[in-house]
Amino acid sequence: MRRHRNDSCPLPSEITPPDRYFNRREVMAALAAAGTVGVGLSGTAAAAPLQASKNPRFSLKESPNSFEDITTYNNFYEFGTDKADPARRSSRFKPQPWSVKVSGEAAKTGTFTLEDILKPHALEERIYRLRCVEAWSMVIPWVGFPLGDLLRRFEPTSKAKYVTFKTVLRPKEMPGQAFPVLDWPYAEGLRIDEAMHPLAILAVGLYGRTLPNQNGAPLRLVVPWKYGFKSIKSIVEIRFTEKQPSTSWNRSAPHEYGFYANVNPAVDHPRWSQAQERRIGASLFASKQDTLPFNGYAEQVAGLYSGMDLRKYY
């Protein structure tokens, strides 16, 4: 399947009137509040409201999963490998204060506070499909902003062919990091054109509130056309590189998890089929649904991979 690059996707700034941009001061206040609110039984307790403009151009018509489904069924191995572990075992995690180290092939590098990172960006809500490599899916109303808008602020050089992200390493707050299930800290990466694509966002919230710890507070990647493991959580490092970075799941099982990890019903995981998926929250008797190429975002992103053998670059 070859398609030409589709540039019909407008930038969010082109379609969202400035008066609907969300009040930045309130975001800071909300994020700060999320960090200072006492530690509850679970990370969910700390969620503070956010304001974001809805972005229908980038949103699905499907109705989102419940907040409960989204926040109690998680793969976030830093808190444990059971789906219920992240909600149960993330209450000690402190997403505030937070800073992100930016390095590599860019003009403006250094360490930036979360407030620095967020300041110029208007938050928007985007309802995206999330397809896990384990053949289940959800629909999630994220609150965030385009990754590319942030990356351009660091002025990546012509050598910046890839972007690497790292998750925070805090074994005292993240009980799953006590055992090397994966090679901590978790690392993920994108090709620069993937990272600059308007569909790729950094999320700071969901359902209009700051991200619960189990969903990757305070800052996570969301790349809706790739399997969920690419959407790295609790990011503390962004690095621009010339060479393709080594990523966690790819290191763990290279023949099972590729660097690209685009959702592709035609290329099976060696141990299970990717042709169908189970929608979380459906009844016991609901049937699976067909998985769509690029998770339904083929029209927007297939052009990024024209000419590539997607069986080889899985």
Added chain:
Amino acid sequence: MTSSPPTRRFRADKPLVFVLCAVPLAWLVLRAFGVSGLSLGPNPVEALLHGLGLWALRLLLLTLCVRPAAVLLRQPRLMRLRRMVGLWAFTYVLLHFLVWLVLDRGLDWPGIVADIAKRPFVTVGFAALVLLVPLAVTSTDRWMRRLGRHWHALHRLVYVAALLGSLHFLWLVKADWREPALYIAAYIALMAWRWRALRRA
């Protein structure tokens, strides 16, 4: 009224073990039917499938524990419980398979056949089920008498089935092999005990 011989006084061990083996199933059923606010969670099919599979493996390994326990604790009566535990293990295996066929794969036969043929973890799980069928069928007193000495030889297939069941679990997990490793360690320990017992005999 028949008068029971003095040795056949009522013992609670069998009903107790029966009920204990039924508890995980009852718990899954209560959750599946949403009794008093219980639920199978956001992914009910997975919860049911994995719950049944996990208890199938646990009970299968428990079946293998009965003889070592009877010998080591000098409680030969424990052997009377083995058939029941084994049949419960088979029940969980069968329900696990049926949930997979009907709820997970939606009776998509070409897909089911392809999975069994192509995916090693499904293949070994299915092989374990197939091996257990003749054991369940020949578990009656009548079959024991009919097969005589061959009955023991046939029922050694449970060792293969338990190994395949453990591998089925190990090959399913993505990166965290700790829990399946625990079952494999238990399997190795149980088989090592048998091997030593055999060498001593």
